[in-house]
Amino acid sequence: MTWDWTAVSDFLPHLWDGLLVTLEILVLGSVISFALGLVWALLMRVPSRWVTWPVGVVTEFVRNTPLLVQLFFLFYVLPEWGVTFSALTTGVVGIGLHYSTYTMQVYRAGIEAVPAGQWEAATALNLPLRRTWTAVILPQAVRRVVPALGNYVISMLKDTPLLMAITVLEMLGEARLFSQQNFQFTEPLTVIGVAFVIVSYLASLALRALERRLVH
């Protein structure tokens, strides 16, 4: 096994570029999945089968099919329908949509864990439905589910390389480009493998700290 440190130092500038894009995907994808997941979770509580059934079917479908194929779908089909996004935007929307079907379950569990007494108190105080949700239920539900949401951010991090398949130059894309130009595969691919381990480890440390603060 030969290891060439000059290849590592040549690759480092590309690594930073790729890392930046990876983190950008991660942040934007998380925001979309948090927001959209909440929307799904609330729609699933609408007391009408005409709403819950389609939402349930669609989210179940998205959750049980590969993100890669969904990305291909968005990347190749949306332009046919006259909607053109950049590859990065498509990827962020795809990954956000995919993970929203997971965060929706987290929100659902959080909402169900709010004690029934809180609902009854809101009714007793004659709070309108909107206020009940925004001032009573959601603040308690969301606080409870922050750690679980954080876990999904970490698994999303490990799915960001899939965006390489739709030409986004994130870490893996940069590594592949570099290896193809220089015919050195070992160093860049190992470096980004280690980078992923480090970033996800740091993220889990941050998450643990956040969890401790929420508990106290």
Next chain:
Amino acid sequence: MTPGLWELVLRGVWVTVQLLVFSALLATAVSFVAGVARTHRLWVVRFLAGLYTEVFRGTSALVMIFWVFFVLPPAFGWQLVPMWAGTLALGLTYGAYGSEIVRGALGAVDPAQREGGIALSFTPWQRMRLILLPQAVPEMIPPFSNLLVELLKGTALVSVMGMGDLAFSGNLVRLALQESAEIYTYILLLYFVIAFLLTRMMRGLEKRLKAGVGKAAPRREAVAAEPAGAGGVR
């Protein structure tokens, strides 16, 4: 969609199913070995199993696949056929997630059961084989079922390396027809059907195993699917 193109898709389904079966077998073996090793009394064994789990869970499955395809051959002189390279990468990655399931289920067995085994002077291996595993395995089935669906979704990643699986056949048909909405809808539906069949199968298995240790299968409403990484890193 002409019959010829459908044949291409069917061949893709076959490759996906083969890859799924092989990597699921490898992942199961790995997760039991690593999961049981994490309860071992020697700290070296625990540490090595923990290191494996953390490294393979920390990195991305697609990065692992690239590594196995491009770094392993020049580094160790192994040139694996794509099917085995894909199996190795997916099996090791998802095995790391599975080892956490095994460890968690072993830890959840009532401690009195283990103590009973000690009192009856069972050897550690007998305790594991005769007391702990028969009770822990049925509890592992629901999380393993979720992991299996994640693994199915993970098999699509090998198409990036040019392996002719279901996702790859979708790309070929798109190039042939110059039209993507229809074929990708079919591909997604096929994946969904496979995932549905897998969860059904695992549900049946859980029922059988639970009956074997005198427990009824719980009602399934509350069990939520999790992606491979969820609950993971902590």
